[in-house]
Amino acid sequence: MTSTETDSTSPSKPCLPIVENFSRRAAVKAGFATLGAGAFVAAISPLRQAAKNTSAAEFMQTHYTELSPEQKADVIARLEAETKEKYGADVTIGDDRPIPGTKFVYAINLSVCNGNGKCVEACHKENNHDRDTNQSYIRVIEMPKGTMDMEQGSTTYTGVVPKDDKFYLPVQCQQCDEPPCVDVCPVKATWKEEDGIVVVDYNWCIGCRYCEAACPYHARRFNWKKPEVPAAEVNPDQSYLSNRIRPVGVVEKCTYCLHRTRRGKLPACLEACPTGARVFGNILDKDSNIRWILENKRVYILKEELGTKPAFFYYFD
Amino acid sequence: MSRIANLLFAGVVCLIGAMIFVATSPTALREDSHTTPDAVSPVAPSDDIRFQSASESAAKSAGKPETYPTVIRKPSGPPRIELAGTDPQGRTGSVACSTCHSVRQPNLGNKTAATLDEFHQGMTFSHGSITCYSCHNPDDSDSLRLADGTSVAYQEVMTLCSQCHSKQAESFAHGAHGGMNGHWDLTRGPQMKNNCIDCHDPHAPAYPKMIVGFKPKDRFNAPLDHSHDHEGAESHDEH
Numbered sequence: 001m002t003s004t005e006t007d008s009t010s011p012s013k014p015c016l017p018i019v020e021n022f023s024r025r026a027a028v029k030a031g032f033a034t035l036g037a038g039a040f041v042a043a044i045s046p047l048r049q050a051a052k053n054t055s056a057a058e059f060m061q062t063h064y065t066e067l068s069p070e071q072k073a074d075v076i077a078r079l080e081a082e083t084k085e086k087y088g089a090d091v092t093i094g095d096d097r098p099i100p101g102t103k104f105v106y107a108i109n110l111s112v113c114n115g116n117g118k119c120v121e122a123c124h125k126e127n128n129h130d131r132d133t134n135q136s137y138i139r140v141i142e143m144p145k146g147t148m149d150m151e152q153g154s155t156t157y158t159g160v161v162p163k164d165d166k167f168y169l170p171v172q173c174q175q176c177d178e179p180p181c182v183d184v185c186p187v188k189a190t191w192k193e194e195d196g197i198v199v200v201d202y203n204w205c206i207g208c209r210y211c212e213a214a215c216p217y218h219a220r221r222f223n224w225k226k227p228e229v230p231a232a233e234v235n236p237d238q239s240y241l242s243n244r245i246r247p248v249g250v251v252e253k254c255t256y257c258l259h260r261t262r263r264g265k266l267p268a269c270l271e272a273c274p275t276g277a278r279v280f281g282n283i284l285d286k287d288s289n290i291r292w293i294l295e296n297k298r299v300y301i302l303k304e305e306l307g308t309k310p311a312f313f314y315y316f317d
Numbered sequence: 318m319s320r321i322a323n324l325l326f327a328g329v330v331c332l333i334g335a336m337i338f339v340a341t342s343p344t345a346l347r348e349d350s351h352t353t354p355d356a357v358s359p360v361a362p363s364d365d366i367r368f369q370s371a372s373e374s375a376a377k378s379a380g381k382p383e384t385y386p387t388v389i390r391k392p393s394g395p396p397r398i399e400l401a402g403t404d405p406q407g408r409t410g411s412v413a414c415s416t417c418h419s420v421r422q423p424n425l426g427n428k429t430a431a432t433l434d435e436f437h438q439g440m441t442f443s444h445g446s447i448t449c450y451s452c453h454n455p456d457d458s459d460s461l462r463l464a465d466g467t468s469v470a471y472q473e474v475m476t477l478c479s480q481c482h483s484k485q486a487e488s489f490a491h492g493a494h495g496g497m498n499g500h501w502d503l504t505r506g507p508q509m510k511n512n513c514i515d516c517h518d519p520h521a522p523a524y525p526k527m528i529v530g531f532k533p534k535d536r537f538n539a540p541l542d543h544s545h546d547h548e549g550a551e552s553h554d555e556h
Contacts, residue, residue: 025320025323028324029323029324029327030327032324032327032328033327033328033330033331034331036328036331036332037331037332037334037335040331040332040335040336041335041338041339044339047339048339099502107493109493109494112494112524114524114526114527115529116527116528116529116530117529117530117531117532118530118531120531120532120533121530121531124531124533133533133534134531134532134533134534135533136531136533139533156532157529158529158532159528159529160526160527160528161526161527161528161529162526261501263505264500264501264502264504264505264506265499265500265501265505265506266497266498266499266500266501266508270496270497271497271498273496274496274516274527275496275516275524276494276495276496276497276511276516277496278496279492279493280501281492281501282501282502289491289492289493290492292491292492292493293491293492293493296491297493315493317484317488317493317494
């Protein structure tokens, strides 16, 4: 300190005080200080963006499973109002809970599926996916005959189907009984419900995409940008855990259309299938179609060796 | 040393200044966001009403234990032939099979469409080695005929097809063939199913080829010759 004082005060010639203080050192100090402040502001500027995008109520919202019925009603009212504000669509967001005594299971007849992709389109429309990217929870993979290794297939096929030397493997969330995606979630934003459906609380998801990496079926999707859906095309029958329009930066997945299936209806992809390859039902019901298929057809599951125990089956006639 | 200390001090002062600036500006934003829940609150009462109606419908379905039917769509009846020409008044029309067939003797020699030289000539027939009168009734052209000779109405087409296609009929009965619409849970609503000829032309029953329309644009759908996709594929192999 003493040395600096002597340095700066030694020229005792009379001059303006400001000019006297404005030594090179001060200029360097000020420069670094400005740089530091600039860097700091730049570093925390994403927080300001986040504050702009998130309302206080949304920020304070707790985990879906910890919401009281009144809180849920508030949250759903807020989401409906937000959809009206952002998309101009009047929607009703339900809170569909599992039906006691049901465990949903899906089966696809690979002898019949011809890869036309109507299920992909139906999913896209039903679940309010981003129109720009044609997002969908279903991928239909064109497979060489003789293997069930989905990594050997291609999703880029076009034109007339089915091709003679190929078969078609629609892949979506398998609603595993041992879901790797649930295990890796650091914030428990995804979990398996009593009827077997693996759901995501889009308001709790932090968008780390661990689950996307963990899923061996490539079944999860990340919202890279805000989904764009024209108001006229928004499906107004929505559910909190299902097809309500997802915010940007969260992971989403097939929910077996729980906003339909928990109300007794069939999933949208099944209704759209022109070949009748898709079967859906409650495996706990001994008289159900799905039970008969599992007991009487040649049934396969994808990547059985991983031990994920899918609730999704493929069969041949 | 003291120079570094001075620099550090200046840096800390600037940091504190910046923090105060940032802390004050989001408070304004937060005040903005405080107003949004107020704007939302008028919507809440209508939401309560919706919740009530949902619980009412649940109570209704609980009070009705009987199941809804599985409805199999039936053909409207015997097919009608659209006339190519017009009558003197310029009207087109359609006629029943019996319009012609009641005055013409059935020719049991006609086994395929190729031997027809007067009517039904444009028809494509690709259904194994069966003949016209394997299914059509030579005695009553407005009905079909089972293999044992009993007459069956056109509406009961599934009975006819199931004679040979019992495997498909069995699968159909268990929902494994033919598709469905409506409800999986018959206590909550009915289920609708197609009949055979909704998907299969009875004269050429092979399911038609289709054109792929809708394609999602995601990374798995990138063209294979694209360099980025190759990178992805290689990294997958490494795993």
